[in-house]
Amino acid sequence: MTLLRIALKSARFRRTSLLLTIFSLAISVTLLLGVDMTRKEAKSSFLNTVSQTDLIVGARSGPTNLLLYSVFRIGNATNNVTWETYETIAAMEEIAWTVPISLGDSHRGFRVMGTTSDYFEHYRFGDKQPLTFDGGEQFVDVFETVLGAEVAKTLGYELGDEVVISHGLASAEFADHDDKPFTVVGVLDRTGTPVDRTVHVSLAGIEAIHLDWQDGARSALTIDADQVRKFDLTPTAITAFMVGLESRATTFRVQREINDFAAEPMSAISPGATLADFWRSISAIEQVLFVISAFVLAAGLLGMLTTILSTLNERRREIAVLRSIGARATHVVLLILLETLLVVVAGCVAGVAMLYALFAIARPVVSRRFGVDLGFSWLDPTQLTIMAAVILAAVLVGLIPGFVAYRRSIQDGLGVQV
């Protein structure tokens, strides 16, 4: 107890160099835990993006590409699926429901997705959670839109506001479908998935705004918003569609059947399996990050070693005084170890504090840029183990100055010349 009090007071007396050491250890701890935490949060958010959907079907392409553009709105489809093919497949008896999606347009940086009311009925995320409305309701009319939570919040839209959709993904002035604005009729609750950053309209709406467009440009013949309603707005093609099966047991059979579809080259993927595969493929990066953080930790521990070794010189008098009043050489070692422990525990506490502060700052940015929601969670057993390992490593490193101090206190005894 006395020794702890001495260690605390002595450390406070030399706080400047020790605070710097604590700070550098805190950075290592933040990095180590941050990498682990980001990985887990990103993974759970990622894997929770789509649930209850058995298959995602699109034109023939790699599974990852299909997954990225259909679910994460990243990248583009290589080709479209014709409406006839969609209707043929949707009519298969094993299939319970389908949700067609049509991508390609955008609104001020957010992707526009054409779909049907089935989307609101069947789409599930996280733990089988359905989409719910923060305000308003589904679109019914051709020129109505439902916004994801992030879209409404970022752009400040409210129910009744008008939204002009841009052709393609770059928002260039001349390519706006400004003759046919959409009215906001619904805003969805936050989901922590790419849905939050999506502008939803009906397939008919997508068809309507492109009626007087050809090959990506306005045609000479313009058709205004009212006239459009007189046309048949059934799309000729869609980008992809989600499939729910009557029975999960038929997944592989249906998947094979679609992949072998004769009339058109198609790909059907199981979103869960593809997400897991994709995650595995990027986990190498995460391992590299972990190794880098481990090296940063090693540097932090070496810094601590240097600091404590260098303070031993200025502490020779202190140690001789303690020895003169009866402190044993082992007390001296303990004193150094206590200081090491003090520094590393303070470093861990500061590191965890920095970690949570950083997460609080990074959360909205990551959510906006990547559609991945970093949730808040307490340290899990792995992270606590990492921290325990850091403390143990520090104490082991602390044995070095401890041993030096031990040797010296035996050698010097009471006679340190100053």
Place this chain on the structure above:
Amino acid sequence: MTTPDQPVVDLDGVRFRWPGQTSDTVAVDKLQIHASEHLFVRGASGSGKTTLLNLLAGIHTPTAGTIELLGTDLATLSSSRRDQFRADHLGVVFQQFNLLPYLTTLQNVALACAFSRRKTERATASAEVTATVHRLLSALNLAPELHSAPVAELSVGQQQRVAVARALIGSPEILIADEPTSALDADNRDRFLDLLFAEVEAHGCTLIFVSHDAALASRFGRSIELSEAPSVRPTAP
């Protein structure tokens, strides 16, 4: 432990040689110091004074010969028992920098009790430790307002007196002072010695006072010369 006529300190044929050295750093054939004696040990620098202190304090063990303190042969004790023996029965005052800079005057003095139950018991025989410390500090002419001050605010003379208070708390049998006056001017030195003798006598303590300054010898009952060391101890790493 001791009978009245038994020496408090008894050195017999003591030799100390650092590993790798060809000659002895300390060579004391016979030295007996009796209870309440005030011994002046004169030795030039390099005469093995510090090594002798470390031997008496039980930090080093002699290469040859025996050192008995209060009838206990130090060589029979383990190193941690020797540390405990020092904590219980010895007080030490250095030339300078005796105090821990991060503790107050009072905490510095009381710290001596932290390592010794015996000293704590003896210091608390009549009052609490704090009261005993206050009394001791006042007896050494340290004004009450200095008792709770950080030691950095004290003059060198005051610091040396605080060191004496720490060495004497719990009334150890032996007080070893290593050049305690060398950082003081003549006036301060004389006043310091007056207070030191008064308190050492009040505590019935045996004093071993080591100095290079032969002029001080006249104030001591007995004085010895440490023979010129044939070798110099290696500088510590």
